[in-house]
Amino acid sequence: MNLKFIKLDSMNTRIVAVSAAMLLTLGSFNILSAQNKPLVIDEVVAVVGGKPVLASDIETQYLQFRMQGNIKGSATETRCTILEGILYNKLLLNQAEVDSITVSDKQVESELDRRIRYFISQIGSKEKLEEYYKKSLFEIKEEFRSIIRDQMRVEMTQNSITKSVKITPSEVRKFFKEMPQDSIPMVNSEFTIGQIVKKPKVGLTEEIAVKEKLRTLRKRIMEGENFSTLAVLYSEDPGSAAKGGEVGLFGRGEL
Template structure:
């Protein structure tokens, strides 16, 4: 599980940025690459996080040197990207950021758990993750450009491997390729109406004199902002849910919105302050839940689909196209490895629940319906197929 430990450590480094600014040990320039500066505090903050991770060992000096080397490489690549006028679009950054967020949400179980884990709202997490993703994408573009210019002949490859002692050649672990068919149970109209009524009642209490912040602490289901009275902090356009943003930017100071629906749930919003093109608002979020009956219906539907596939009445790929409600439907339902971007997973890369199911399957077999969390953190069901399994080599 070391890969996941390190990955979450790197996300934690990003998302503790505001805290790091308050707790900097030293604020001196350690290195300069072009226009990019590496502070001693950057190294210290990463050093602290690395040492907190189980399984990461080594002397303090060696770890700090490795951190500095990694930061220098990144800044060098960013500087080269600027020299070569290499850019990535906002849409590319957004798509990659959303993909990573979906993975982290699936790892922790829900959006609410992700927010609670980092004590930040999803909007705050997105704002800080966006910068890291953009830098990493620029670095990757520079590296890709370099690699495209490298030509290696087959004889050079053979000579390289012959020069490596046999006991030093790394073992390639077992890898899996997995596909899924997902059924997302709909949230009933009655459940949505019940949640909206609760939110309407809270709004009426605020209009009658109760404090918005107090009710946010008591009732909001956004753990990242609830403990702060629902306050999100200052955000610019394009950094919040579109539906949320459309309302928030049109509020007057102190004004309370009507109910707003986003993919996260239902909100009421209060304007705190406006600073140029940025607004600071607080909100109360209530989330409609999928009913037990809807979940069971989805499970039964998938069970019938699995029976069709096993009888040969339909192929798995055809069933994906016809029935699946997952975002990867267009790729034959194949799961994408967030660490590598490929469709192959090592055992440590797999979600434990997926690993438990796949471990019992032979190549070409499908599972019974199993519960899951969708990319938005909602409850759903899926069936899994083991498409490929490579032996260690």
Template sequence: MRKLFSIIGTVVLLASFASPAVSSFKENNSFVASSDTIITSEEGAPNVIDEVIWVVGDEPILKSDVEVMRIQGEAEGYKWKGNPDCAIPEQIAVQKLFLHQAGLDSIEVTESEVTQEVEDRINWMIQQTGSREKLEEYRGMSLTQIRQEMRDDLRNQILVQRMRQELVKDVSVTPADVRRYFQDLPQDSLPFVPTTVELQIITRQPRVEEEEVNRIKNQLREYTERVNNGETTFATLARLYSEDGSARAGGELGYTPRAALDPAFASVAFGLTDPKKISKIVETEFGYHIIQLVDKSGDRINVRHILLKPRISSEAVKAASERLDSLAQDIRDKKFTFDDATYVSDDKDTRMNRGLMAFYNRETGERTSRFRMQDLPTEIAREVEKLQVGEISAPFQMVNDKGKNVCAIIKLKARTESHRATIAEDFQILKGIVLNKRRDQVIHDWVVNKIKNTYVRMNERYRDCDFEYEGWVK
């Protein structure tokens, strides 16, 4: 059961990184489904393009679902327990059991929770690819379109997580339980704790010059005037000039709920009533937009937009870096402390905590100030390698968790070198290991019992698999 959720939880990234061909095919072809195959007709000749390999309850598992998860697992270096052809469909099936139970128990997820998870995941993806533009280029779609594609998968992930938490909410361990578990283990069997660091950070976002903002706004006013004069269409201008990934679709975003849009953008978009009129200029964290209504349907809206992003001058970047360099030197000269200096930081999340960075572990749901090196953004990890405890870095540029390019300095507050865990120094880590083992056993027992009362049908080739959970083969 270990890492079940973390692996299944990345299915949305499969859609985001690994399956553009699959998603594109499904969008552009009509399907006719039999009991075990999904086919499409091309010039009258049926072609099998997918296959129903399992049915759990009334939910099918497709061969393409398995391939998508396999690709993501390989990309992350995940080693499947046993034969991947058996382990992957089993994990998908287990997810369906959790989702079914979540429905029976009326476990709910709000739109705002899904939106927050989408934004967190988008920002993580931007950090991995290096920039918003690179992510859009890699995916071949705008951030708004990526958000729409992710929402249902992430909603399911949250439901699965909530269901698992509900099942193990009463599981606990005592200090005596922890000591009993580890007291008889040989030294070389104790868990290895990797190096962790605690960091403080101050960031400055390079200032956009007023002249550049005026240039952007004048350009958008010109586009509005050209459309109003009948010189061209909004969609044509979007294709030619918009800096959003939706440009290739004429700026059209598709039907989108309010919660999936930037609040300022949504406020103006949902206020539009006439498809022939163009909105006022809207500023969001992504840049400046003009919007045209396409259609409204219930609580969803379809609009076109043109996005222009202000250019950050090299002078502005230099000025932000020099400000941070001067600040760092004043701290080194003991004119004030790093804690005192964090009030100038543009990072609202860390500024309220004296610059202390926090890491959210998606697998455990816990938040901590201790980072493993692999959990740090690349630019920060590179600087940490140069520092001794108490030292402050030189200014550097990075992409923050909001996807923006910023200048930053960091202070290495603490470093704990890798070591074998001990009860005295690492009690919380060891307690977590024992607690997770107990939770895993509760989850395992629940899944086995759930399988007994669930209709399962699978392709004959899976009936000889060595599954983690007994009872799949009826």
């Protein structure tokens, strides 16, 4: 009985050992297969006028939408909307090539700086912007420069196409009357709300009190108190109060 028990245990040991060896072999095979599987860095999702639309183009705009709070619906729906817009812009960009529509470097840099300032004002600081994109400000500008150039050319092309188009209200009504009922898109209900606002006149007493308060705050700042702290505590501007009075950067003539 003891011999049989020992023999059976020995067989179990061999079976376990073989099973373990098979698992290790399969595991190694899976690891090697995963290592040999190609890593997709980017891919072409469409081609317009001989120029590709990359998956990274969609993701770049998706990140912009997220930062600006323009995400509506699911991520898939948003990406589809972005792709549709890119295809439309590519068509106009192709027409810009045909019509030799160009934009100067100065115009591009001016618009690029304006957008970067806007992004920084929205996200809080240059450092936060770099952290969000995981790139330096220089790299962000390099990435957006060609995008902005194309967008400006698209806008100029669109304007050149539509500048001579004139449509009267009667033509619009006729167009919709002739459309099949099942082809008319559904439009969400909209409401127009009006309000009557009457601003009270500021009296001399209130004006003096406000000026005195401002003088007091200025004196505290000049004596060494932190400007940002006082801005958070006393500023009535909803946009800059939480940022310590920081309103961002503005170019000449923008204010």
